Amino acid sequence: MSTQHPAGPHYRVEAADPSAHLYQVTLTVAQPQGAQRVSLPAWIPGSYLVREFARHLQKITARQNGKPVAVHQLDKASWQIDCVPSAPLVVSYEVYAFDNSVRTAWLDTQRGFFNGTSLCLKVDTQEHLPHALELVAPRAFPHWEAATGLEPLKTGKRGFGTYRAADYDELVDCPVELGPLWSAEFRAGGVPHRIVVAGTTASFDGERLVADVQKICEAQIRFWHDRRRPPFKSYLFMLNAVDDGYGGLEHRNSTALIASRRDLPRLGDSRSTEGYVTLLGLVSHEYFHTWNVKRLRPAEFAHYDYARENYSQLLWFFEGFTSYYDDLLLRRAGMIDEPTYLKLLTKTINQVLQTPGREVQSVAQSSFDAWVKYYRQDENTANATVSYYTKGALVALCFDLTLRLEGHTTLDQVMRGLWARCKGGPMAEADFAAVLKELGGRAFTREIAAWVHGTRELPLKELLERHGVAVLDEPSQLQQRLGVRASEANGSIVLKTVLRGGAAEQAGLAANDEWVGVEVAGAAWRLGKLDDLLLYAGTHRKVTAIIARDRRLLRQELALPASASTWRLALRDAATAQAWLGQQG
Numbered sequence: 368m369s370t371q372h373p374a375g376p377h378y379r380v381e382a383a384d385p386s387a388h389l390y391q392v393t394l395t396v397a398q399p400q401g402a403q404r405v406s407l408p409a410w411i412p413g414s415y416l417v418r419e420f421a422r423h424l425q426k427i428t429a430r431q432n433g434k435p436v437a438v439h440q441l442d443k444a445s446w447q448i449d450c451v452p453s454a455p456l457v458v459s460y461e462v463y464a465f466d467n468s469v470r471t472a473w474l475d476t477q478r479g480f481f482n483g484t485s486l487c488l489k490v491d492t493q494e495h496l497p498h499a500l501e502l503v504a505p506r507a508f509p510h511w512e513a514a515t516g517l518e519p520l521k522t523g524k525r526g527f528g529t530y531r532a533a534d535y536d537e538l539v540d541c542p543v544e545l546g547p548l549w550s551a552e553f554r555a556g557g558v559p560h561r562i563v564v565a566g567t568t569a570s571f572d573g574e575r576l577v578a579d580v581q582k583i584c585e586a587q588i589r590f591w592h593d594r595r596r597p598p599f600k601s602y603l604f605m606l607n608a609v610d611d612g613y614g615g616l617e618h619r620n621s622t623a624l625i626a627s628r629r630d631l632p633r634l635g636d637s638r639s640t641e642g643y644v645t646l647l648g649l650v651s652h653e654y655f656h657t658w659n660v661k662r663l664r665p666a667e668f669a670h671y672d673y674a675r676e677n678y679s680q681l682l683w684f685f686e687g688f689t690s691y692y693d694d695l696l697l698r699r700a701g702m703i704d705e706p707t708y709l710k711l712l713t714k715t716i717n718q719v720l721q722t723p724g725r726e727v728q729s730v731a732q733s734s735f736d737a738w739v740k741y742y743r744q745d746e747n748t749a750n751a752t753v754s755y756y757t758k759g760a761l762v763a764l765c766f767d768l769t770l771r772l773e774g775h776t777t778l779d780q781v782m783r784g785l786w787a788r789c790k791g792g793p794m795a796e797a798d799f800a801a802v803l804k805e806l807g808g809r810a811f812t813r814e815i816a817a818w819v820h821g822t823r824e825l826p827l828k829e830l831l832e833r834h835g836v837a838v839l840d841e842p843s844q845l846q847q848r849l850g851v852r853a854s855e856a857n858g859s860i861v862l863k864t865v866l867r868g869g870a871a872e873q874a875g876l877a878a879n880d881e882w883v884g885v886e887v888a889g890a891a892w893r894l895g896k897l898d899d900l901l902l903y904a905g906t907h908r909k910v911t912a913i914i915a916r917d918r919r920l921l922r923q924e925l926a927l928p929a930s931a932s933t934w935r936l937a938l939r940d941a942a943t944a945q946a947w948l949g950q951q952g
């Protein structure tokens with residue numbers, strides 16, 4: 368260790384064995400405590416599930432003064448090392464990395480990616496010190512590059528070398544991408560931004576992606592700060608293009624994204640496919656989080672406890688309001704037109720209206736329970752829970768449209784008011800209520816109680832209609848009419864969920880049933896597609912469903928309900944809608 372190195376922990380990460388998916392990590396603690404404790408996080412901020420990253424850590428050993436010292440495991444994720452305080456402690460271990468998501472770590476012969484929460488042991492009592500991360504260039508892959516949001520301390524052209532983090536929080540909030548990367552740079556709000564993409568094909572139109580992402584960034588920086596600079600010195604988008612995948616995780620000055628290669632823009636094709644709009648929505652969502660959850664954040668997240676669940680009732684605000692603005696800002700930046708925006712909003716509304724769990728759980732409860740409900744979905748999820756993303760977005764819509772009707776302020780101004788009030792830091796629900804009252808000219812206690820803490824329907828219809836949007840009824844799909852969610856593959860129909868209070872539930876159908884056939888007026892039919900039920904039933908309202916459950920064939924009497932309807936939004940008064948959809952308020 369030279370004197371230039373910070374006094375805090377130093378991690379040397381090698382892509383040691385890509386074929387075995389193993390990283391080799393060497394952690395040097397220059398000034399350890401006697402009996403130093405180290406631990407690996409159980410979760411990663413932004414993804415509210417205990418994932419037990421330590422289950423992939425192996426072969427941990429320690430040395431001091433060149434001699435081995437004993438390592439005692441204390442629990443599933445922490446160790447105590449028999450060292451003395453006088454000399455540097457060197458801890459070595461391997462981490463198995465074969466999860467191709469944005470939340471953990473990956474290593475193969477094509478690519479590497481990791482979050483510090485998977486690879487970097489936390490050194491007890493040194494969390495607040497500067498941390499160094501040394502990325503070793505793999506000799507077997509001379510064309511690989513490294514990219515991360517961390518501040519470079521001493522790095523080469525390809526990005527390998529040593530980076531610095533102010534503390535452990537920053538270290539694990541800056542994931543690292545490794546591999547042959549497509550890369551481009553641009554500026555937004557006067558700040559350098561970079562996009563790296565892994566897994567591209569020859570058809571990839573990188574120039575178009577960069578131009579569109581830049582527009583999104585400019586619009587959001589303007590949203591929060593008008594002409595002033597954003598609160599970060601640089602920003603990095605890491606996009607992993609795969610055959611089939613979707614997701615993102617927000618960080619303080621970067622984001623890791625996964626998207627399907629089919630959704631990337633293609634050379635010589637200027638259309639905006641549904642998939643590309645979805646990708647831009649994801650970019651917009653994660654970038655908005657740079658303010659809304661990474662800086663402005665639940666008071667409970669002021670200091671993360673990496674060992675266990677960190678509960679918050681506010682995810683409806685941080686995920687829901689971010690979901691409201693992700694598509695709205697695409698519209699305002701001119702990347703989608705109003706009918707396309709209303710189509711996306713229609714989808715969100717129908718998702719919530721088709722979830723019986725909205726009558727069981729409020730979005731505040733759904734936020735708190737994310738660890739065991741939203742992140743652990745099963746056949747009962749739709750009946751017992753509501754998504755704080757989708758309903759939270761509709762709560763934001765209701766606040767925005769109400770504020771605009773009353774004419775004192777807009778939700779945009781409330782967001783900036785909150786940023787100012789909380790100095791871009793921890794906030795409580797009371798802060799939201801206070802800013803609403805201050806800018807909105809009255810208290811919104813009743814709305815917060817009903818929309819955030821209640822389970823009754825939101826006043827979407829009247830609010831949308833008063834903003835120039837018509838709410839039309841459309842006949843719903845047969846699955847919705849029957850109250851089931853089913854998968855159809857190779858001529859086999861399997862029920863995934865039986866919705867509360869629906870016809871299928873009343874008929875005694877259950878999740879995991881295979882819907883084999885139907886009997887109508889004495890004739891029995893083998894069902895290959897659920898929609899064929901209407902082909903065989905004709906005008907008959909009573910049929911017999913034949914299902915297979917645990918190898919038994921069961922006959923269940925089913926009353927087919929009259930047609931049900933879903934919503935469709937349409938522009939009725941463009942000038943009125945323009946005030947909301949057209950510009951920043």
Ligand SMILES: [Zn+2]
Binds near residue numbers: 685
């Ligand atoms: Zn989010």
